[in-house]
Amino acid sequence: MELSRRRFARLAGTAALTGHHLRGQQAPLTAQQVIDRIQKGAGINPGAIKAGDPATQVTGIATAAMATMGVLSRAAKDKANLVITMEPAFFGRLDAALADDPVYAAKQEFIQKNGIVIWRFNDYWRNRQPDPLAMGLAQTLAWTKYRVADDYTRYDLPAMPLAALAGELAKRLSARAGIRAVGDPQTTVRRIGLLPGSSALAATMKKLPDCDVVIAGETREWESVEYAQDTVASGQKKGFIMLGRVLSEEPGMNFCTDWLKTLVPEVPVRWLPAGDPYWRPA
Amino acid sequence: MTANEVVERIKKNLGIPWNDKTYRDTFKVGDPNTEVKGIATTFMATLDLIQRAHAAGMNFVITHEPTFWSDRDTVSELAHDPIYRFKMDFCSRHNLVVWRFHDHIHAHQPDLIWVGLARALGWQQTAGSRNRFTFPATTLAALAADVQRRMNIRALRVVGDPHAKVSSAAVGMGYSIPRVLPDVDVVIGGEQPETGGQFDDTEYVLDAAFFGKNKGQIILGHAISEEPGMQDCANWLRTFVTEVPIQFIRAGEPFWSPKA
Numbered sequence: 001m002e003l004s005r006r007r008f009a010r011l012a013g014t015a016a017l018t019g020h021h022l023r024g025q026q027a028p029l030t031a032q033q034v035i036d037r038i039q040k041g042a043g044i045n046p047g048a049i050k051a052g053d054p055a056t057q058v059t060g061i062a063t064a065a066m067a068t069m070g071v072l073s074r075a076a077k078d079k080a081n082l083v084i085t086m087e088p089a090f091f092g093r094l095d096a097a098l099a100d101d102p103v104y105a106a107k108q109e110f111i112q113k114n115g116i117v118i119w120r121f122n123d124y125w126r127n128r129q130p131d132p133l134a135m136g137l138a139q140t141l142a143w144t145k146y147r148v149a150d151d152y153t154r155y156d157l158p159a160m161p162l163a164a165l166a167g168e169l170a171k172r173l174s175a176r177a178g179i180r181a182v183g184d185p186q187t188t189v190r191r192i193g194l195l196p197g198s199s200a201l202a203a204t205m206k207k208l209p210d211c212d213v214v215i216a217g218e219t220r221e222w223e224s225v226e227y228a229q230d231t232v233a234s235g236q237k238k239g240f241i242m243l244g245r246v247l248s249e250e251p252g253m254n255f256c257t258d259w260l261k262t263l264v265p266e267v268p269v270r271w272l273p274a275g276d277p278y279w280r281p282a
Numbered sequence: 283m284t285a286n287e288v289v290e291r292i293k294k295n296l297g298i299p300w301n302d303k304t305y306r307d308t309f310k311v312g313d314p315n316t317e318v319k320g321i322a323t324t325f326m327a328t329l330d331l332i333q334r335a336h337a338a339g340m341n342f343v344i345t346h347e348p349t350f351w352s353d354r355d356t357v358s359e360l361a362h363d364p365i366y367r368f369k370m371d372f373c374s375r376h377n378l379v380v381w382r383f384h385d386h387i388h389a390h391q392p393d394l395i396w397v398g399l400a401r402a403l404g405w406q407q408t409a410g411s412r413n414r415f416t417f418p419a420t421t422l423a424a425l426a427a428d429v430q431r432r433m434n435i436r437a438l439r440v441v442g443d444p445h446a447k448v449s450s451a452a453v454g455m456g457y458s459i460p461r462v463l464p465d466v467d468v469v470i471g472g473e474q475p476e477t478g479g480q481f482d483d484t485e486y487v488l489d490a491a492f493f494g495k496n497k498g499q500i501i502l503g504h505a506i507s508e509e510p511g512m513q514d515c516a517n518w519l520r521t522f523v524t525e526v527p528i529q530f531i532r533a534g535e536p537f538w539s540p541k542a
Contacts, residue, residue, distance in 0.1 A: 066477060068485055069492035091482035091489075102464070103490045103497075166540035180437045180537035198475065201351050205363065220457075221473050221504035225536050226328055227351045227365065233329035234368040242537075245476035277476070277484050278439035278501075280539070281427035 028057040029266050031082050031117040038084075041263045044124045050089055051108065052117030058082045061269040063256045065249040067118055069107060071272045076114040080270060084121045084256070086249050125256060126197055133196035136255030137215075137248065141172050143192075152194075154211070159190040162213060162239040169215070169243065174273075177280040178247050182228045183239030189213040196248040201227060204240070213239040217248030247276050283525045285342050285379040286314035288321065292383070295522045296390055304385050310349045311370070312379030318342045320527040323516040325509040327380045329369045331533045336376050340529060343380045344519075346387065346395065346512055347504070355382070387515060388455075394518060395455055398511030402433050403453070403470075413460060419449040422498040425468065435506050437537035441487040442468075442498035456508050459499065462486050468498040472507030505535055 032054035039045070060080035064071040067085035075083050090104060111118065125132055130152040138144050138155060148154035157165075163185035170179050189212035195203050197217045204224035207214050208231060219225060219242060228240030254271035261269050289309075293300045301307075310327070320340035324331050327345035335343050348355050350366065360366035373380070387394050396412070405415045417425075423444035430438045448467035452460035459471030461481040469483050476484055483499045490497035509532060516530040 066485060069489040073492070087477040088482065088485075091486040092480055103486060103493060103495065106493050107489055163540065170540045175540075177437075177439050177539060180539055182536050185538065198478075209364070218476055221536065222326065222347045222353070223351050226326060226348070229536050230329040230351075230365050230369060233333065234365055274488075277441050277488055279444070280438045280440055281423055281430050 029264070030054065031056045031058055031119070034058055034061065034082055034264055035119055037263050038121070038260070042124045042128075047120060047123075050085075050118040050120055051111045052081075052115070054117065056081060056115055056117050058117075058267055060267050061257075061260060061264060062272045063121075063253045063260065063269070064272050064274055065246045065253050066274045068274045069110065071274050072107075072110060072114075072116060074272045075116065076110075078268075078270065078272075080268070080272075081114070081116050083116055083118045084253075084260070085118060086120070086122050086125060086253055087246065088120065089118050121256075125252065131194075131196075132255055132259070133217075133249055133252030134194040136252035137194055137196050139255060140251035141169070146192075148191075153207070155192045155194070157190055157192055159188050161185060162187045162189050162241075165189055165192075165213065165239075166241055169241065173243065173247055173250070174276065175243070175247060176276045176278055178244035178276040178278040179241065181239060181241045182225060183213070183232050184237075187212075187237045187239055189239055195219075196243070196252060198245055199224070204228065208238065208240070212237070213241060215241045215243060215248075217243055218245040244276065244278065246274050250274065283318050283523075284315045285309070285312070285318055285381060288318055288342065288523055288526075289314070289381060291522055292386075292519070296386055298386070298389055298391070301385065301389075305354055306382050306384040307386050308382060310345075310355050310380045310382055311343075311373045312377070314379065314381075316341065316377060316379045318379075318526050320529065321516075321519065321523070322529055322531045323383075323512045323519065324531050325505050325512050325533045327382075328533050328536075329365075329372065331531060332369070332373065332378060332380070335531055336372075336378060338529060338531065340527070340531070341376065341378050342526075343378065344383050344512075344515065345380060346382070346384055346508055346515075348382065349380050383515065387511070393455075393511075394514040395508050395511030398509075398514045399453065399455055399507055401514070402510040403429065404432055405451075413453045414466070415451045415453065417449060417451075419447050422446040422448050422468065422496075425451075425498070426500055429470070429500055429502070433502065433506055433510075435502060436535055437503060437539045439501040440498065441484050441491075441501075443491045443496075446491065446496040446498055448496055448498055454507075455511075456504055459483055459501070462490070462497055462499070467496055468500060470500045470502065472502055473504040474501065503535055503537065505533060509533065 062080035193211035322335035322340040454471035
């Protein structure tokens with residue numbers, strides 16, 4: 001851990017020097033410079049690079065909800081060597097004690113061989129106002145015109161059965177089996193609240209009273225899910241839908257590219273979907 | 283026989299010392315001195331479950347998971363919540379009592395929740411390690427279909443290559459899915475954070491599949507994984523509570539899933 005921190009400091013220092021040295025020529029844009037620019041643009045503290053050399057010259061940027069191997073291989077093909085991911089890339093195995101793992105090792109090797117840099121971008125994007133995850137999700141669902149006043153988490157749609165809404169979500173988000181719903185499929189819903197990402201009970205309790213259905217990313221079965229079940233059992237004609245964490249965050253990371261393009265105009269910026277991780281037997 | 287007397291008898295028959303520090307295994311609703319007409323055991327005391335238990339003539343619900351939507355059943359902030367009031371009103375109008383049986387049913391030897399899950403899966407565990415199973419090589423798709431059928435799951439979720447050849451599994455209950463290991467092809471459990479948790483099996487298995495490794499993750503749902511054990515709980519209770527009827531009532535899988 002100590003070693004890697006020293007190595008990081010050394011590499012970061014090199015990056016700064018290189019940038020200075022080459023200024024005035026055709027200055028290469030390093031991963032560290034891009035990250036510095038994002039941090040300055042967002043007004044946030046530096047976050048750690050999760051993999052790769054910060055001095056890497058950036059040829060393109062890819063955003064993703066989760067930097068899976070599927071995402072990284074697409075990024076490598078597209079020459080997008082700076083991958084900005086909302087969720088972790090190494091499944092809890094960055095801890096040195098767990099690093100002796102064939103999948104972890106193969107992923108690190110792929111990253112190294114392809115000169116990829118992975119940077120995690122979560123806290124700021126998740127907490128930014130107005131909520132970029134909700135804005136992105138609404139955009140992908142083509143619901144922007146249904147927005148309630150300036151609340152990016154509220155949309156009033158033409159009335160439809162809960163089952164039709166869930167089906168529409170599955171279609172527009174290219175879901176496989178990740179979407180799960182609570183409530184009578186035939187209940188008519190119109191007022192929709194969005195809670196993309198992972199959310200606590202308090203968020204559902206705040207949102208559900210003013211909505212017919214809350215569309216969350218991920219909540220716990222004994223918290224928001226039970227609250228939604230009880231709301232329905234109390235006689236209210238409501239529903240609750242969970243998209244899954246990644247599926248709910250992907251549109252927000254697609255939307256993120258619009259913001260990044262204004263900060264980093266020199267290189268192409270694209271979004272790479274990780275896709276719905278889940279399927280079920282027919 | 284009062285609800286409290288039922289709980290005291292559970293403590294006496296548990297076979298292990300009672301942990302008085304538990305915040306989980308306590309009364310959540312009603313007066314412990316209420317005369318018990320019947321006991322319903324269940325995975326979770328949802329409002330729907332409580333209504334059905336009452337309709338079946340049971341006024342004492344023994345639930346594995348919370349009643350008021352948090353692990354500690356914290357109600358201090360709920361006084362004005364209409365759903366809380368509705369649920370409490372229903373319980374007090376019908377003189378219902380709810381008690382949670384979580385930590386100690388897991389601590390019981392054997393863990394009755396585990397016994398129920400293993401029975402529902404219908405698998406023979408590998409000698410020596412409780413949560414490990416081996417079976418003749420099959421595909422992940424066939425294994426998942428078998429689990430789906432045996433446990434009657436609507437919203438099962440599976441990660442990995444459906445054609446992956448698998449022959450071993452590690453199984454967890456509730457909010458835990460074991461870590462994928464070199465000698466574990468498939469991990470199975472109730473519920474887990476999709477990412478940012480302890481193991482992140484979902485991403486691990488996606489990446490393992492990318493590298494052509496035969497790995498899989500099968501997510502049953504929390505209720506699906508722990509509900510069978512509350513049937514074993516009812517059977518166990520009947521061995522020392524003979525005065526009142528005892529019935530296992532399914533809270534049921536909360537989810538359905540849209541056609542993709």
